[in-house]
Amino acid sequence: MSIAKPPGMFSKALVPGTILLTVPGVLLKFNAFHTGYGGEALLYGIGMLGAAFILSWAAEVVQMDISQGFALAILAFIAVLPEYAVDMVFAWKAAEDPSYAPLALANMTGANRLLIGLGWPMVLVLFFIRSKKKALQLDKEHSTEVFYMACATVYAFSIPFKGSLTIFDAIILIAIFTMYLVRTAKSETHEPELVGPSAIIGKMSNIPRRTIVYALFAFSGTIIFLSAEPFAHSLVEFGRESGIDEFLLVQWLAPLASESPEFMIAGIWAFRGQAQAAMGALISSKVNQWTLLVGTLPIVYSIAMGKISALPLDMRQDHEIWLTAGQSIFAIAILANLRMSWYGAVLLFVLFMVQLIVSEIRMEIMWIYIVFGVLILVRDRRVLLSLAKIGLKFK
Numbered sequence: 001m002s003i004a005k006p007p008g009m010f011s012k013a014l015v016p017g018t019i020l021l022t023v024p025g026v027l028l029k030f031n032a033f034h035t036g037y038g039g040e041a042l043l044y045g046i047g048m049l050g051a052a053f054i055l056s057w058a059a060e061v062v063q064m065d066i067s068q069g070f071a072l073a074i075l076a077f078i079a080v081l082p083e084y085a086v087d088m089v090f091a092w093k094a095a096e097d098p099s100y101a102p103l104a105l106a107n108m109t110g111a112n113r114l115l116i117g118l119g120w121p122m123v124l125v126l127f128f129i130r131s132k133k134k135a136l137q138l139d140k141e142h143s144t145e146v147f148y149m150a151c152a153t154v155y156a157f158s159i160p161f162k163g164s165l166t167i168f169d170a171i172i173l174i175a176i177f178t179m180y181l182v183r184t185a186k187s188e189t190h191e192p193e194l195v196g197p198s199a200i201i202g203k204m205s206n207i208p209r210r211t212i213v214y215a216l217f218a219f220s221g222t223i224i225f226l227s228a229e230p231f232a233h234s235l236v237e238f239g240r241e242s243g244i245d246e247f248l249l250v251q252w253l254a255p256l257a258s259e260s261p262e263f264m265i266a267g268i269w270a271f272r273g274q275a276q277a278a279m280g281a282l283i284s285s286k287v288n289q290w291t292l293l294v295g296t297l298p299i300v301y302s303i304a305m306g307k308i309s310a311l312p313l314d315m316r317q318d319h320e321i322w323l324t325a326g327q328s329i330f331a332i333a334i335l336a337n338l339r340m341s342w343y344g345a346v347l348l349f350v351l352f353m354v355q356l357i358v359s360e361i362r363m364e365i366m367w368i369y370i371v372f373g374v375l376i377l378v379r380d381r382r383v384l385l386s387l388a389k390i391g392l393k394f395k
Helices: 009-021 023-029 037-062 068-079 081-094 098-131 140-156 167-185 196-202 206-241 246-258 260-271 275-305 315-335 342-357 359-379 381-392
Strands: 135-137 339-341
Touching (some): 009 023, 009 037, 009 196, 023 206, 037 068, 037 196, 068 167, 068 206, 068 275, 081 206, 081 246, 081 275, 098 246, 098 260, 098 275, 098 315, 098 339, 098 342, 135 275, 140 167, 140 275, 140 315, 167 275, 196 206, 206 246, 260 275, 275 315, 315 339, 315 359, 339 342, 342 359
16 A cells, blocks of 8 residues: 555544535435525535545545456446436336436436546546646556447447337346456456545554445445435426426436536546546446446336336437447547547547537537547557457456
């Protein structure tokens, strides 16, 4: 273990102080007091912010015992609990009211595009501020995340042709996620550089350290789970009071809120000089949402229906999935050589903002994503075999 600097009194007080940030949201959740939608969003958001800091400390320390890739996969799963909660609610309600079915997919596709369109450029900007370097070079182990993201993306292109999200889709996507999880668990462990609260925990002996780390994971995951649905609900209701379209709220405002833990964790790490881990966390979250989250939607829908059923997709949702898959192809191409450049980040951000502001040309943006992605993949075709070998752990 490497500790950048000895923890001071501020670091020792930071953990209990951060835990206190989560208390108002919990009290609000259990009706200890009431406030307006704006106040609810603020308090739940502060609670999720506190949970995100706690998650970041636990994820750093746990790398002393497991591989960074597996730690990031666990972190991603906990950090996307808000997204799971929101999407599961929409999928469940769709069994009684079909109008909720498009909302589940809208929330998922919006969250996926936010991760890449805003999250990845954010990491590179913070990396540049910290290091003055214009490109971020990733370790070869991050080939695993990129490879399984590619597997899920290739399969995602087939979903709209069926007009529904089926149990068969769930089996394939969950299988991809399981293989990804098994592969990351077998990666090599590295001693992390710990600072602040994580350094205090890291200095402990094995049993106390692991107990505290797992308790922090459980605590932050619980806070995020409790806050997710009311946080998204209060934001949506607050937006409705302002006369904003419900579909756009579900696709962009709710995901922006529910993705906040991941963005905050990645931002914290990137600003502290851990840009590789930050990017790894966001890629892992993308893999998680693109596989396990999408795969669970037809399962929840079937349980709510009381029989095996397919979650229906309309034309708008077909387009949303294709656009999300197109962006993923472009993102994979940018990272195929494990090097994130400033112009790649700029293109991701610009194209994301264009499709966000000018919704009428989303299909045209999809084709731009695909054409650019294919051109880059052809240029870097020599690295693709290596990417697959590392992802599958072939020699």
